[in-house]
Amino acid sequence: MVDLKEELRLIREPILVELTEVIESGDYILGKKSEELEKLVAQYVGADYGIGVANGTDALQLSLMALDIGPGDEVITTPFTFFATAEAIEQVGAKPVFVDIEEETYNIDPAKIEAAITPHTKALIIVHLYGQVADMKEIMKIAKTHQLKVIEDACQAIGSECDGRRVGALGDIGCFSFFPSKNLGAFGDAGIVVTNQKELYEKVSKLRNHGSETKYQHSTIGMNSRLDELQAAILLVKLYYLDIFLHKRKEIARRYTEHLHHLFKTPSVQENREHTFHQYCIELDNRDELAAELNKKGIASAIYYPIPLHLQEAFQHLHYKEGDFPVAEKSAKRILALPMFPMLSFQKQDYIMSTVKRLMKNNG
CATH class of the missing domain: 3.90.1150.10 (Aspartate Aminotransferase, domain 1)
Known part of the structure; x- marks a missing residue:
């Protein structure tokens, strides 16, 4: 389905240069390569902030945590997607509520969303499946009317556009996976969260690092989901292509x-x-x-x-x-x-x- 060896032949030399630089630096977690990748991916999708994380699933879970979604809350999403989309909802103790899809795009059908909204609904996770953009114009109208947060599961859709704007920066918060087979893939697991909201940026940054901003000081319960420098270095090369x-x-x-x-x-x-x-x-x-x-x-x-x-x-x-x-x-x-x-x-x-x-x- 995907021949990654062919791709490697094209980009092998610049990747080896980047990897050597990281290895010799001794700086392997949350270093300069990660910071540069966060900045460039955020710029690429049109977001103000990027936060590198361990994988796309963690990106979804951290986004839900940053939006204070948990037990007693409901999150509407599609039943036709990879398991992680709804798994992340369950991981924070919330309830996935499914809505059927459009026949042509395989994405959630906006016409069927409002019927699934209850007083417990707090957010929508919108999947841009296979790289095809969901109908964000209609979805954002619904979200605004009902005061719902919108998380974009753009793990399969980096670079896709809706009305000239790239996905990930269309809702409140966007999630990308850099799994090796993705359109922008690392040499292992990696991911990123993007947002235009400073408060969410600060929350996700803290949550991905055990709820800590300052070493050994923890203001909340977070998780270990940091992007390592080797993967960031590889992604910096591949982002160019x-x-x-x-x-x-x-x-x-x-x-x-x-x-x-x-x-x-x-x-x-x-x-x-x-x-x-x-x-x-x-x-x-x-x-x-x-x-x-x-x-x-x-x-x-x-x-x-x-x-x-x-x-x-x-x-x-x-x-x-x-x-x-x-x-x-x-x-x-x-x-x-x-x-x-x-x-x-x-x-x-x-x-x-x-x-x-x-x-x-x-x-x-």
């Missing part, structure tokens, strides 16, 4: 769609809502059969995500049942991701597309 790589992703997606749109449902690109294609997901009835045949031909594929969150065993205590969110459930049974990474050659793209066409023709 990010827009180039995003452009390549969009070009690959354009070619896929041009050649395959007549065979099955291909990703939509909404007006004023950009898609940076962390994943390129098609949708079809015989998904599993196609995946098996592609595997025989040496072509990887993946299902993101086969079981919606409301049907996961870990969330059975929420008492949702099959049929509660029909769009998410239907998508989970039909969606399939094709290989997508910036270094995917024209030759490999053509092989994937020609193989898919042939298999679809053979299967009627």
Whole structure:
């Protein structure tokens, strides 16, 4: 699905220079590289502040903690996302409340949000799934009307734009993951929180470091979620290439769609809502059969995500049942991701597309 070795061949030398600099500095946690990355990522997404953390899941949990969300509170989100989105809500003692998704974007459907709001609702976690931006214009209107906080789970969508503004800085607080396979990936776990609000910046900065601003003085209960210097150094190099790589992703997606749109449902690109294609997901009835045949031909594929969150065993205590969110459930049974990474050659793209066409023709 992703060939990170191809990418490494391009950026190996500058990364080794950066890593050597960190190793020789003896400064490994919350050092100059982390500070520089925080500043540059915040600038990139259009936020005033950035706080490097250990991973994207921690970014979500720390954001909830900074917003004082906990037991007795409800947080509305999507059932069609990676487990961490709702896991973070449970980790702070709050209750995830799911809302079904849009058929075209796979993101939360704004038209269905207000029906899920109760007196206990404190926030929304909006996921920009696969790099496709959620309808933030409508979502922010709803949040303002009901005085709700908005956390953007932009872990798959760094660089995506809505009405010319990059995600992460559209709500109260934004979360990014730098897991190796992400559009901007480290060589291990890493993440960042961004915000335009100084109070939230100060809270998250303290919470990520055991609730401490001054060494050995702890004003609150926090956690250990600090971004290390080695990962920050790697990300500084890769950040330089990010827009180039995003452009390549969009070009690959354009070619896929041009050649395959007549065979099955291909990703939509909404007006004023950009898609940076962390994943390129098609949708079809015989998904599993196609995946098996592609595997025989040496072509990887993946299902993101086969079981919606409301049907996961870990969330059975929420008492949702099959049929509660029909769009998410239907998508989970039909969606399939094709290989997508910036270094995917024209030759490999053509092989994937020609193989898919042939298999679809053979299967009627």
